[in-house]
Amino acid sequence: MRQGDRAGALADFDRALRIAPSSAPTCVNRGNLKQLLGDLPGAIADYTRAIQQDPNLTLASRCRGSAYLENGEPARAIKDLNRVIQRQPEDGLPYYFRGVARRLEGDLTGAIGDFGRAARLAPGKGESHHLLGKTLQAKGLRDGALEAFDQAIQLDPRNPGFYYDRGRLRQLMNQRSGALADYAQAIVLDPKNASAY
Numbered sequence: 001m002r003q004g005d006r007a008g009a010l011a012d013f014d015r016a017l018r019i020a021p022s023s024a025p026t027c028v029n030r031g032n033l034k035q036l037l038g039d040l041p042g043a044i045a046d047y048t049r050a051i052q053q054d055p056n057l058t059l060a061s062r063c064r065g066s067a068y069l070e071n072g073e074p075a076r077a078i079k080d081l082n083r084v085i086q087r088q089p090e091d092g093l094p095y096y097f098r099g100v101a102r103r104l105e106g107d108l109t110g111a112i113g114d115f116g117r118a119a120r121l122a123p124g125k126g127e128s129h130h131l132l133g134k135t136l137q138a139k140g141l142r143d144g145a146l147e148a149f150d151q152a153i154q155l156d157p158r159n160p161g162f163y164y165d166r167g168r169l170r171q172l173m174n175q176r177s178g179a180l181a182d183y184a185q186a187i188v189l190d191p192k193n194a195s196a197y
Contacts, residue, residue, distance in 0.1 A: 009033055024054035028063055035063070040071040058084045066097055074101035092121030096128050103135055111135045119151070126156030134165060142173055160189035164196050 013030035031046030047064035065080035081098040099114030115132035133148030149166035167182030186196040
């Protein structure tokens with residue numbers, strides 16, 4: 001793939017697939033590039049082609065699941081991610097994506113389980129803890145949400161959104177000084193965050 005030349009890289013993948021049309025990894029790579037370029041239908045088509053060529057290539061199912069999610073099709077994403085999780089139950093990323101899809105589908109209990117599993121399997125990822133906190137908060141489980149936000153901030157102390165969301169929760173919990181401190185830190189990290197003012 002040509003560095004920095006996305007159109008040229010896409011042409012390279014097209015050429016490679018004309019030479020070896022049954023190369024599932026090349027289909028996945030072209031799908032990744034199309035997804036990066038915003039061509040979600042094209043990316044989904046490439047991932048589907050890769051799955052048809054090699055049903056055991058879990059990367060293709062994971063990528064298609066994330067593309068479905070990005071394309072506003074969480075139910076279809078869940079089906080693909082279920083297959084990936086069945087084959088690779090110790091990989092945290094599919095749980096994270098399925099948690100996002102379940103949250104969009106209104107399955108907050110399922111999303112909490114997935115974000116918790118993602119956080120345990122990939123403990124260095126603050127975003128899993130953050131979304132776990134947001135989902136626990138949506139379920140009215142404020143103490144658990146606060147703990148999840150604390151863990152997210154511990155893992156990624158440079159993310160202003162984490163402080164902002166913890167500040168909103170603290171405000172709801174009548175922890176005024178903590179909320180103000182979180183909003184102030186969110187502003188320090190992102191002075192353009194008008195919501196934190």
